Amino acid sequence: MFDNKLDSDLARAMDVFKELKPEFQDYVLQQTDKLLALQNEYVIAKPSPQDPD
16 A cells, blocks of 8 residues: 555656756755755654653
């Protein structure tokens, strides 16, 4: 089930991406890289539930 949702989301993202002008495709990729970096920082900075306060 999860694979079907992932495949559907990926296909939708690809379809939308292909419709964008090249300069907007570049922007989407840049923003995606920034979002991934932000996510990684959050995961690193977020204390684990096992850490004492």
